[in-house]
Structures are given as structure tokens and as C-alpha cells.
Amino acid sequence: MKWSRRFVERIIEGLFTLSGGVTSLIILLVVLFLFREGAGLFTSPSLEKGYTLCVHASNLTGEIDAREVKRIFDGEITRWEEVGAGEMTGEIDVFHASELPRVEDEAVMPRVLEEIVGGRRGIIAFLPDEFLPAGESVVKRLAAGRVTPGDFFAGDEWQPTVSPAPRLGVLPLVTGTLLVSFFAIILALVPGLGVAIYLAELAGSRARGWLKPAIELLAGIPSVVYGFFGLVVLVPFIQEVFDLPVGESALAGSVVLAIMALPTIITIAEDAIRGVPRALREASLALGATRWQTIYRVVIPRASSGITAAAVLGIGRAVGETMAVLMVTGNAAVMPRSLFEPVRTIPATIAAELGEAPSGGTHYRALFLLGCILFAITMVINLSAEFIATRGQGKGEGA
Amino acid sequence: MNKKLKQSIAFATFRLLGFLVVGVLFYILGFIVYNGAGVISWEFLTASPEEGMSAGGIFPAIVGTLCLVAGSVAIAFPVGVMSGIYIHEYLRNKWVARVIRVMTNNLGGIPSIVFGLFGMALFVQAFGFGDSILAGSFTLALLALPLVIRTTEEALKAIPGSYRAGSYALGAGKLQTIFRVTLPVAMPNILTGLILSVGRVSGETAPILFTVAAYFLPRLPSGIFDQVMALPYHLYVIATSGTDIEASRPMAYGTALVLVAIVLVMNLLATATRLRLGKKTKMD
Known part of the structure; x- marks a missing residue:
């Protein structure tokens, strides 16, 4: 009786242990599968299959x-x-x-x-x-x-379905992704930081009590809904205001991404600001500084690593966002020259083209390699955000 | 006086920003509700799309999304909770704990389209599930997993050590303590994670593009190897590539409203669960 119970317990505990490793296993599998398909690109013929x-x-x-x-x-x-x-x-x-x-x-x-x-x-x-x-x-x-790494990574034309020799250069896509994402963060950082300061330092508990859930809700709205909103409201608006031939542009993508990145930036920055020890604030106030002086001379510098992490994670969110961007940026795979032209990002390219790429073909593998690039970019961004945030904590213990 | 003035200006700006951000939120919500409310009817919710998706309803998409949500949560919830238990209750090696935590965070940060690619390579092709509810559910489960793990961990962290100590003192073993004491107390918070992941999963489009979603399939699925329509993908389709985009606009507004409503309800439900069950366990 007791023996069999021990046995069952062992099994359950074994399950716990297995589940504990499941996220690491998934990441390993993602790397394996993505890179296996993606690396196949460089052994694929540069001509159309067949x-x-x-x-x-x-x-x-x-x-x-x-x-x-x-x-x-x-x-x-x-x-x-x-x-x-x-x-x-x-x-x-x-x-x-x-x-x-x-x-x-x-x-x-x-x-x-x-x-x-x-x-x-x-x-x-x-x-x-x-x-x-x-x-x-x-x-x-x-x-x-064969498709060479040089063609792929340094090529400035993305025309995967052109016959007979498709062009698979990722530069326009990478540039498009970075342009849209960085501009989105530039748009979102100041308001996001402002709201974080307001929530952490100024808002009374009542205002905070309903502002925070509202902002979390903003994060919960599906990206395809943001994309739809952008398509029917923002795109026509931008077309009219800037007098453009088409409203679908990098700018539209950036604005939608900025709205979507706001909750991430606000939440993390607010946590960082709240994490600043009370004693520092009190010391500053006791020296006769106003609350505002305390905030921007003491609190913000102290929380800077957390705030940086917020911005970095915001970029990560923006870089990987698919549907909203797909719907509002117009998806022209050309080197972007300004914010007012259609651009195409890496995730949007995968979403738009994978359905039509024959499985195992050159184009298909190129899309997987794009996935690898995207995975690598977000991995670097996440790890560096983690590094920045923990380094900030380390400083805190020393002080 | 000067610095006082600076302070008032700065604070007023921040307050304004705060309300501006919330204003944007309400504008988006209001816009969807205002345009979508007129479309919602019993017929819209229970009929199939007709006339190139510019008339009829979205019933198959609703059912499809329900299937995917149920499937992915059924996979992600048990695994996530067990994983959270392992990380918080068993893992003593700091270094391993750190690696697992970093991995979990990273999994949460992987773009959803990458999951779509991965799901297609692994579940659809390598496992041979084809474009099916099964493949889609597994892919979506990957997205929900970090959320469930994190909330489980947080929930377990919030339980005072004295609860466990008390249980051990009464002669209970580790597993007994987990199942009889720790888990029941942590359940409200764990459920919050479950509900939030339902909200997240039901709105995701990119992971299902190549694993399950059907462009137009006006019938209900008959098994887990069937393709289905899904709300977010349906919205994308009728917003961008329907046969007659202008004519299907009302359908798009209606679909968007249903999606937003699901997310809203899930968020409210999560908050309510936390408050309600939290109170009950405290009283016991």
C-alpha cells in the first residue's frame, strides 16, 4: 500500500520535473526546426523549383x-x-x-x-x-x-516569385522592420514614460485603481483589431493629412505599433519607478527639493535601467508584431526611403507569403530563414533587456 | 516660486498624458462598439457567412475560436501549472532556476509569427497533423504556456511559508502539502492566469494562419483533424481581401466587436475571480 503510493508520488514528481524543462525544450525545438529549414536555403537552387x-x-x-x-x-x-x-x-x-x-x-x-x-x-x-x-x-x-549567403543577407531586392530567377535579398525587409519599430518607440517612449511617472508618483489610489486595468486592457486587445482600426481610421487620416497617394505607409505602421507598445512600456517603467527605495525620495525632499525635482533628478536616474529595459522590450514587441503591421503598411518590398511610403516588415512578409510558397522550395526556406532572423533579433532584445534590468538591481543592492 | 511652477507644469503634463492614453483606448473601443453594435444580432452570431462574406453571420468562426481556445488551454494549463509547481516548490538549484526563468521569459517574447512557422514545421508537417484544430491548438498552447507558468509561480510565491510548515508539522508529505494546502490556496490566482490566456489565445492570428485557419468554411468541424474558421483570421480576411471589401465592412465591425467583447469579458472575469475566490479562501 505504502510502497505503491510512493511509486505514484515519484511519477507525479517526475511529471513536475519534465514540465519544468518544457519551456527550454520548446525553445530548443524552435531553434532546431527553424534553422534546419532555414539553413536549407543555401543548398537550394536559385532558380524556380522544377x-x-x-x-x-x-x-x-x-x-x-x-x-x-x-x-x-x-x-x-x-x-x-x-x-x-x-x-x-x-x-x-x-x-x-x-x-x-x-x-x-x-x-x-x-x-x-x-x-x-x-x-x-x-x-x-x-x-x-x-x-x-x-x-x-x-x-x-x-x-x-545556389543561393549564397551574400545574395540573401546583402541583397537589396525581395522578389521571391519572379521567374526565372527569384531575388531573395532581405535588406529591404530588415530596413523596413527596423524603421517602423524604432519610429514606433520614439513615438511611444515619451507618452509611455509620462504615464508611468503619473501612475507611480502622482495618481491617487482611486485614479490608479482604474487607470491600470484600463492600460492592461489596452494590451489585451488583439493585434488584428488594432490593424483593422488602423486600416479604417488611421490610414485614410494619414493619406488626407499628408496628401499621399496611399495612406498605407511606414508612418501608419509606426503609429499603430506605438499604441500597441504603450502598455508594455508603461507597465515596466512604472515597476522600475516604484522600485526606487523610499529613503532616496525622502532624502531628496528633506533637502528641500520639490517633488518634481526629486522625480527627475533622483527617481528617474535611479530607475533608468528599468526604463531602458522597458524601451528595449517595447522594441522587441514592435519588431515581432505581425497582423497590425501587415494590414496598415502597404507591404511594398522595396528599400524604404521615407516614412510616407509603403514598407514591408519581416513578420508581415512571412505571414503574407508562406501560404503561397511551395513547401520545401527555395522561397519557403527563405521565409524560414527570415523567421530565424526574427527569432534571433527578439532573442537578443529580450536577453539584453533582462541583462539591463538585473544590472540595475545589482547596483541597487550595492547602494 | 519658479520651481513650484515647473512642478505644476510637469505634473499637469503627466496627468494629461495619462488621460490621453486612456482616451486613445476608449476611442478605439468606442469606435469598434459604435460601428459594430448595429451589426450584432442573433442571426449574425448564429448564421454562416454568405454572399462572399458580406452577409450572413460568423457562427463557424465563433465555434472555431472556441475549439482552439479549449484545445490550447487544455494543453497549456496542466503543463504550465506543473511547470510552475516544479520551479517554485522543487527547484533549489539557483543556476537552473535562473536558466528556466530566462527561457520562460524568452518564450513569452518570441513573436507569434515565429510560433506560426514553428507550428507549421513541427505539428503540421513533422507530426503529420495537417492543417487541423490539433495543430492549431498545440501552436497556440505554446503562446499561453509562459503566461500560465508565470501566474502559477506568482501565485505560489504569494503563499506564506507558514502554510507549508504547518502542513509538514502535521505529518503531511511534500505532495500532500502541494495538493491539499498550497494548490487550493493558490487556485484563484492560477485561474486568473488561465482566464487571461484564454483572452490572449482567442485573439491571436499569426500562429493559426498556417496551422488551422480556413479562409471560408461554412460548416462546423467534425473532429480534431478538421480545419476551422477563426474570429481573428476572419476579421483579417474580410478587412483586407474579401470579394467586396466595402460591402463586408459591417461584417468586419461586427467581428471586431465580438473579439473585443471576448477579451473584455475575460479581463473582467479574471479580476472578478481574483477578488471573489481570494476572499473565500481567506474566510475558510
Whole structure:
């Protein structure tokens, strides 16, 4: 009897221990899965999945990188001399799979391809794998380039569905995310801090009693509701006031994010201000300082690490916010030049494009790598906020 | 006098800011309520969407959200509470405790879209759940978990050591103490965490985009491997990509109001639970 009870107790305690490690396990799994899919990007072909670039068999050009492929198909490069090491000369004759004739019987496709390529010596053809002729043929496959880290991290074009060579450069997205988030914090910091000071130092217990729950409520409203509000109120407003062609802009995103970041900033900053020991305040007041002088000369400097942590966590919140931003920023994946233009952030890109990206393809993996970047950014932000906050506490003990 | 004047100006500014922020809150709430109230009717709540989602109701989305909330809470609550118990009652190694705390905080700080990606890679694909209530519930549970753990921990922390000491003195073991003394006393605060996570989970869109949400599915789910519509995703769809955005605006206002109402009710409920049950346990 007693023995079996001990056994059951052991099992329950084992469950407790397992659950204790569950958050660490989840984070580990997140890292594992995200990075496994994301790292696959650099072994993926830079061409659209299921297609190959082909040239005439007499063409000796070795490899063409993704950027050149795009420029060739855009008509920016027109002569073979401009690519490779000059093995080939003459006009480039571009052929895209979409120009293929319709055939009744798909079995004849390889022959059709041979005819097309065989008749045009300067051709560069973008063809579906399944129809390429097997064995010796006049159709020569070009080695498919891989997506390089340089292309990805330093590329300034994000055009993941362009055929034949999608461009996967994250710079416009990273810039967009940072622009929108930082401006949001600039907008939110002063009011947030003001409210925190008011709540911690000035508000009577009655005012505090209903202001605090109201602010917590502000944090509870779903982001998609903020996005909807931004879409129907803020976007038209911004369009009118600044006389813009479209109201969906970085500015709209920043304002919505600022409203959403306010509760985070207020709550953490208020905690920091309240955490300042009473003795410090009393000493300052006893020296004849007014309450305001005490606040900005004694309390705020003392709470500065907590306030910094509040701002940092606010940025973290803003960087990862998806739906609201997706709905109000207009989502143009170009390098942002001003606050009044549409921009696209990393989370919005993932949300908008993952549904259409074929599983396991280059685009899909690129989106996972974006997820990794986002994860890394927020992880760094959270850890540094934690570091800043605890360092502040350490100082407190010493004083 | 000068510094007195500075003080009054500064304080007036802060007071103004405080009310401004609350003003923004009430403006947003008021705007949603004002535009949405006219749409809410029995039919809106109990009918399926019709005519390209510009008429009819949002019943399937409400049911879908309920399923997801129930599923995710059923997963996150037990695990979270057990985790909180372990961290507060068992963990003595300071270093491990710190690591776990940092990890829990970080899990809470991970953007919801990253959970969406992860849920898709793990639950939908690796586990083979497909786009289903099950996959969506697990993904949402990840979001609720840190909230439940933190509130459990706080609740246990608030219990005076004398309660435990008293229980031990009567000859109770550690587990008996936890189940008979600590947990019952901490329950009101733990429940608050549960209710708050319901509010959080019901409004999340990004994690369900690729794990469960259906664009348009005017029937009720028949099992846990079914896709469902969900309120937040439905709002996103009709606000941005419906067939006729202008015509579906009223539907969008109505959906937004229902969502906000759920969050409001959950918040009020959490506060009420804390007060009510807190009083009762004190009287016992």
C-alpha cells in the first residue's frame, strides 16, 4: 500500500520535473526546426523549383549567377560577351517556359524542346525539368547556381516569385522592420514614460485603481483589431493629412505599433519607478527639493535601467508584431526611403507569403530563414533587456 | 516660486498624458462598439457567412475560436501549472532556476509569427497533423504556456511559508502539502492566469494562419483533424481581401466587436475571480 503510493508520488514528481524543462525544450525545438529549414536555403537552387536553364550544346558558358540570370531575362544584358568568361559571343536569345507551344501529347515535349534549342544558337532557355530530353542532346543544361549567403543577407531586392530567377535579398525587409519599430518607440517612449511617472508618483489610489486595468486592457486587445482600426481610421487620416497617394505607409505602421507598445512600456517603467527605495525620495525632499525635482533628478536616474529595459522590450514587441503591421503598411518590398511610403516588415512578409510558397522550395526556406532572423533579433532584445534590468538591481543592492 | 511652477507644469503634463492614453483606448473601443453594435444580432452570431462574406453571420468562426481556445488551454494549463509547481516548490538549484526563468521569459517574447512557422514545421508537417484544430491548438498552447507558468509561480510565491510548515508539522508529505494546502490556496490566482490566456489565445492570428485557419468554411468541424474558421483570421480576411471589401465592412465591425467583447469579458472575469475566490479562501 505504502510502497505503491510512493511509486505514484515519484511519477507525479517526475511529471513536475519534465514540465519544468518544457519551456527550454520548446525553445530548443524552435531553434532546431527553424534553422534546419532555414539553413536549407543555401543548398537550394536559385532558380524556380522544377526548372532548369538550358543553352545550345555549342555554348561553352559555364555558370551564370542568379543576378545575371535576372538581368538577362529583364533584357538588361543582351550579349553573351557580358556574362561568363567570354566563351560565347553574340546576341542572347531569351526563351521562357511560358512561350512553349501547347501540345496534345506531353511525350513529344522533349522533341519540341530539341527543335527550339537546336534552331537558335544564342538561346538561353528556361525549361521545365520533366520535359528535358534525356541523354546526348543539343539541349545543354547550365549548372544551377545556389543561393549564397551574400545574395540573401546583402541583397537589396525581395522578389521571391519572379521567374526565372527569384531575388531573395532581405535588406529591404530588415530596413523596413527596423524603421517602423524604432519610429514606433520614439513615438511611444515619451507618452509611455509620462504615464508611468503619473501612475507611480502622482495618481491617487482611486485614479490608479482604474487607470491600470484600463492600460492592461489596452494590451489585451488583439493585434488584428488594432490593424483593422488602423486600416479604417488611421490610414485614410494619414493619406488626407499628408496628401499621399496611399495612406498605407511606414508612418501608419509606426503609429499603430506605438499604441500597441504603450502598455508594455508603461507597465515596466512604472515597476522600475516604484522600485526606487523610499529613503532616496525622502532624502531628496528633506533637502528641500520639490517633488518634481526629486522625480527627475533622483527617481528617474535611479530607475533608468528599468526604463531602458522597458524601451528595449517595447522594441522587441514592435519588431515581432505581425497582423497590425501587415494590414496598415502597404507591404511594398522595396528599400524604404521615407516614412510616407509603403514598407514591408519581416513578420508581415512571412505571414503574407508562406501560404503561397511551395513547401520545401527555395522561397519557403527563405521565409524560414527570415523567421530565424526574427527569432534571433527578439532573442537578443529580450536577453539584453533582462541583462539591463538585473544590472540595475545589482547596483541597487550595492547602494 | 519658479520651481513650484515647473512642478505644476510637469505634473499637469503627466496627468494629461495619462488621460490621453486612456482616451486613445476608449476611442478605439468606442469606435469598434459604435460601428459594430448595429451589426450584432442573433442571426449574425448564429448564421454562416454568405454572399462572399458580406452577409450572413460568423457562427463557424465563433465555434472555431472556441475549439482552439479549449484545445490550447487544455494543453497549456496542466503543463504550465506543473511547470510552475516544479520551479517554485522543487527547484533549489539557483543556476537552473535562473536558466528556466530566462527561457520562460524568452518564450513569452518570441513573436507569434515565429510560433506560426514553428507550428507549421513541427505539428503540421513533422507530426503529420495537417492543417487541423490539433495543430492549431498545440501552436497556440505554446503562446499561453509562459503566461500560465508565470501566474502559477506568482501565485505560489504569494503563499506564506507558514502554510507549508504547518502542513509538514502535521505529518503531511511534500505532495500532500502541494495538493491539499498550497494548490487550493493558490487556485484563484492560477485561474486568473488561465482566464487571461484564454483572452490572449482567442485573439491571436499569426500562429493559426498556417496551422488551422480556413479562409471560408461554412460548416462546423467534425473532429480534431478538421480545419476551422477563426474570429481573428476572419476579421483579417474580410478587412483586407474579401470579394467586396466595402460591402463586408459591417461584417468586419461586427467581428471586431465580438473579439473585443471576448477579451473584455475575460479581463473582467479574471479580476472578478481574483477578488471573489481570494476572499473565500481567506474566510475558510
